[in-house]
Amino acid sequence: MAHMTSGKLQGSLLSLLCQLVQARRVLELGTFTGYSSLVLAGCSSVQSLVTIERDPLAAAIARRFFERSQNAHKITLRQGDANRELALLAQRPSSSCAHAATAGAGGYNQSLCGRDTLLELEIGAAGVGNEEGEWEAFDLVFLDAGKRDYAEQRAVLLQHNLIRVGGLVVADNVLWAGAVPLHSEALERGEPSATAQPRERHEKVTRALYDYVAQTAQDARWQQLVLPLRDGLSVCRRVA
Numbered sequence: 001m002a003h004m005t006s007g008k009l010q011g012s013l014l015s016l017l018c019q020l021v022q023a024r025r026v027l028e029l030g031t032f033t034g035y036s037s038l039v040l041a042g043c044s045s046v047q048s049l050v051t052i053e054r055d056p057l058a059a060a061i062a063r064r065f066f067e068r069s070q071n072a073h074k075i076t077l078r079q080g081d082a083n084r085e086l087a088l089l090a091q092r093p094s095s096s097c098a099h100a101a102t103a104g105a106g107g108y109n110q111s112l113c114g115r116d117t118l119l120e121l122e123i124g125a126a127g128v129g130n131e132e133g134e135w136e137a138f139d140l141v142f143l144d145a146g147k148r149d150y151a152e153q154r155a156v157l158l159q160h161n162l163i164r165v166g167g168l169v170v171a172d173n174v175l176w177a178g179a180v181p182l183h184s185e186a187l188e189r190g191e192p193s194a195t196a197q198p199r200e201r202h203e204k205v206t207r208a209l210y211d212y213v214a215q216t217a218q219d220a221r222w223q224q225l226v227l228p229l230r231d232g233l234s235v236c237r238r239v240a
């Protein structure tokens with residue numbers, strides 16, 4: 001299970017990136033047991049972190065860690081599907097509906113999204129509003145849930161201005177144990193694919209991650225650097 005969490009080195013990088021952009025509002029897709037959430041929430045610039053986890057068992061474990069943290073008040077854990085939660089965030093009403101975002105437990109859930117079902121594991125209710133309670137885009141988003149969903153998730157972030165210009169979208173596992181570079185080399189040779197393990201799911205994830213990185217490189221709205229750290233980290237800055 002150790003490969004599921006970011007680990008110390010990647011955690012240090014996430015923390016550094018957070019401080020570099022002076023991130024105040026952070027969104028994480030894929031909490032697992034909460035390691036990266038705690039690293040991000042521990043950054044002094046961060047006022048609020050929303051993290052989304054589908055697996056109730058993982059969410060319950062993360063919750064226990066969050067409750068023991070001195071940064072618990074910054075963290076909102078939402079148990080549910082990341083794509084669905086993102087779609088709900090994208091439907092955020094005007095700032096008038098977000099006015100209670102910082103007002104206390106439950107305020108974020110009910111005022112931002114107009115619903116009260118999925119925030120069962122809410123910890124801090126820090127929400128995503130500023131001190132005046134108005135909606136503000138995220139400064140940093142960490143994509144670490146379904147690997148095949150990255151492109152769509154980032155498209156939603158952009159389309160609905162959930163990420164600010166100058167903000168970062170960081171995506172984990174983009175090298176996929178070396179399969180993505182192998183796939184890239186095969187395409188350059190005119191071959192359809194070359195993954196080390198030709199299992200169907202592995203193949204689909206490899207292609208999806210390759211497409212994510214390749215499309216980003218062609219997209220003038222993003223400046224990307226792929227770091228060969230652990231399983232590969234794509235760091236994208238929104239430039240327009």
Ligand SMILES: C[S@@+](CC[C@H](N)C(=O)[O-])C[C@H]1O[C@@H](n2cnc3c(N)ncnc32)[C@H](O)[C@@H]1O
Pocket residue numbers: 003004005006007029030031032033034035036037052053054055058080081082083144145146
């Ligand atoms: C790699 S782990 C996250 C690790 C964590 N970010 C860290 O670095 O400590 C991926 C997590 O995403 C969750 N996940 C996968 N697909 C998801 C989805 N569609 N919606 C929400 N969570 C999902 C999994 O249950 C798993 O706990």
